[in-house]
Amino acid sequence: MKILISLFLALYNGRLSQESNNAGSFQLVKGKNVPFHNFSLVPNNSPLKLSKIICFSQCLRNEFCSFVVYKNSICSLHTEYALSRLVLDTNVKVVFQKKFIFDHCISSPCMNSATCVNKLDEYVCLCDDGFFGTNCEKNISSYSCPADNYRLNETDSCKPCMTGFTTLNNYPFNCYKIDGNRTFESAKLFCQSLNSFLWRPKTLTERNIYNPHWRWAESKITYVGQPYVWPDGSKVYGMANGEPENMGENKYLHENVLMLPHVSVFCDFNSQHEFLTICQQLS
């Protein structure tokens, strides 16, 4: 067993960049096949003819990749949302699940009740409400500013929000304007017309702003199973359990944008509905 693992590591280290001595493995999950060629492909991935080892190492390196479908030497990388949509076919053993060998969360680096997400070269802490910083070691009270002033970090000074914008719920890192129910696109245009951005809440504390109102967040997809990202390309964390689900439909896109219903986790929704517009001053 040990020899096998060493061999495995040696093989992977040959393919991966030298800075990494951590690696992952791939475990065959139940024989399954993919119903739609595109479904839940990681962003910018199109199926290619590749050796299995290169295929797997591409998945290891890709934050969005959770599953590989490797069939007839064609490699496609799929997101965490793919598995529940992969059609059961026990004769076709082509789906592999990514597992990291090294667990960066094992030392419990995240503080103040945060959740640790293990990645290939690092971990990410998802902070509990009110906490910030790489390890969620900082809290809001250390960032206080006069009313309707914001500051980006400890060394930054407090600056007033632009006219019509305010800070909310003691969240000191951005300024917001709340302005009625709109469709997703008109909410986005409205915020642009004020030289601001439709809401992009990246932390739990920020997601709690204006809870329990039903409110839009600026993330949109164009095909079924595409993972939701922020306009800067970073992954959206904080989905509700079982979301996004596109109303259980695999073929046609029914729900293409993100919103928060009366909770602090994201759901997918149809952009034609009208929900609360929250504009934020900084991207």
Ligand SMILES: *[C@@H]1O[C@H](CO)[C@@H](O)[C@H](O)[C@H]1NC(C)=O
């Ligand atoms: C596959 O995805 C591309 C965009 O990435 C899209 O243009 C194409 O229509 C999709 N094909 C199917 C069958 O959904």
Ligand SMILES: *[C@@H]1O[C@H](CO)[C@@H](O)[C@H](O)[C@H]1NC(C)=O
């Ligand atoms: C918040 O941070 C301050 C110092 O920055 C500290 O004194 C206080 O104990 C912290 N509160 C919590 C709940 O961690």
Ligand SMILES: *[C@@H]1O[C@H](CO)[C@@H](O)[C@H](O)[C@H]1NC(C)=O
């Ligand atoms: C804090 O924010 C200011 C921008 O207002 C930036 O110039 C500075 O580099 C930041 N400092 C740190 C330590 O991130």
Ligand SMILES: *[C@@H]1O[C@H](CO)[C@@H](O)[C@H](O)[C@H]1NC(C)=O
């Ligand atoms: C906005 O939409 C929510 C949920 O759909 C609804 O409960 C609320 O009454 C609406 N507010 C206005 C001002 O229309």
